[in-house]
Amino acid sequence: MAHPVSVTLDVEDLRPSPDLPERAVVMTHRVLDLFAEFDIRASVYVVADLAERRPELVRRAAAEGHEVGLHGHAHVPLPVVGEALFAEVTRSARSLLQDLSGQPVDGYRAPMMSLVPASSWAVPILADLGFSYSSSTLPAPSPLYGWPGLPRRAFRWSAGLVELPCPLVRVPLLDLPYLGGTYLRLLPDAVRRHGQRRAGPDEVLWTYCHPWEFDPDEPYHPHDHIGTIASRIAWLRRTHMERRVRRLLAEPVAAPLGERVGAIAASDLPVVDHLQPPALGRVARLTNGRLRSG
Template sequence: MTVDVEDFFHVSAFESIIKPEQWSDYQPRVDANTRRLMDLFAKYDIKSTFFVLGWVAEKYPELIKEIHRQGHEVASHGYAHRRAAEQTPDEFKADVERSKNHLEDLLGVNISGYRAPSFSIGYRSEWAFEILAELGFAYSSSTYPVKHDLYGTPDWPRFAYKRKENIIEIPIPTLKLMGKQMPIGGGGYFRLYPYAMTKALVSKYLKQEKQPYSFYFHPWEIDDAQPRLTDAPLKSRFRHYVNLKYTEGKLERLLQDFNWSTMKDVYGVE
């Protein structure tokens, strides 16, 4: 079970209308939403991996400490939610290092996991793995082997594997159906699919692949009361707002129907 800890104004879907220098113009909702998630996890005694955006960690240090105090794994989501392929190697390193150092100073523990914004380590940014290994990360979960307009490496491995850079990559899950790889990892697909379909797909994956399954989503996905950005492109608004009011209920069913833990525990990485 994984959570990408970012706010509604950080997402890639809105990057054309909201720049980082404008983030302070919006009322943050990530603190309250993340705490709602932790309450839900506590109800079912579930531990999760929280990939924390460095910007959020600097604004809400007590939230991050509480995540850690409750026994969840804290990992890095970078600092400023910039996609890897849109940065130079030096910019990427500075962004990730800033986040990792801040989280480690805040919690006094080693941060061993990283997830790139929008699963953006791909064909044009494979160099990022070497930087992550250099910075001391043990694993990454930054690739999605599907075809998508914002991300995707459909011909890369589908299951956790150790790369030549000496770092473990844990791709977002896909299910092979009729020769194609279907995205089943969470996020917008989880909100779009009926819950019965999600449950059937995850069950089929576990039975067919005999591999661990990892799920991702964001605190804003349980927040139907968040502001509506009417000037965003129609496709972006659909992706972001579709079925928000049903997500928390569907998530609670998912927590009950399967067994969950942290990335470190499930994949045995330190």
């Protein structure tokens, strides 16, 4: 049986210059239209600097029954934000989203899954700020941000909050975050279905996508923080995205992540200490973070 997935959307504005058209707004509305058409509720993680400029995006997501979560004060990876700034900017970002949405903001998604051993200082800060869960880790080697060795199922940080790691499927030699937007665009649907069938009964499956992935009309521009290869990949096969997501939404969809976390008994989860990250194996040391430029 294929396990249902929760749907999540990371709302961000990745334009390298404010002089370029602000396509994030129209594309976010378009994806919310799609969710409404299928009558599904998603977890919508919003970058606070975009929410501040375009509060109507947060208000609409909340009014339509979606969970609103935080995708960073700005779209900057955690190791670049740094520990000194993180608590202050994240506190005010959460409070902005709470004011706009009228909901408690319980969920945090690090930009680019950048919760890694070098940024594990963020875990107790997120717990102190009142987040009840994070879905910010990729528990495998990744050319950008990965934390190999973490559990692949939901776990609890010893600092308190629950972590829902990005779901992976094993294909020969590789663990792929097969429900992520890039993989939805690039891989055949059969890979997604294979992963959903192989998932264990206690895995919390979630897909993530971005409004820009639905936008084939946006001209290519490189992103300094991910390098040329990853920037190019972000522009591939965008014309496929809506069709792929429509197929996924036509199947049974699970509740937003905040509700699923609320239904898990904390005592059933393994506990991980953020200060004792698992040691990386040889392959992970060679491949992890290779495409990062910052």
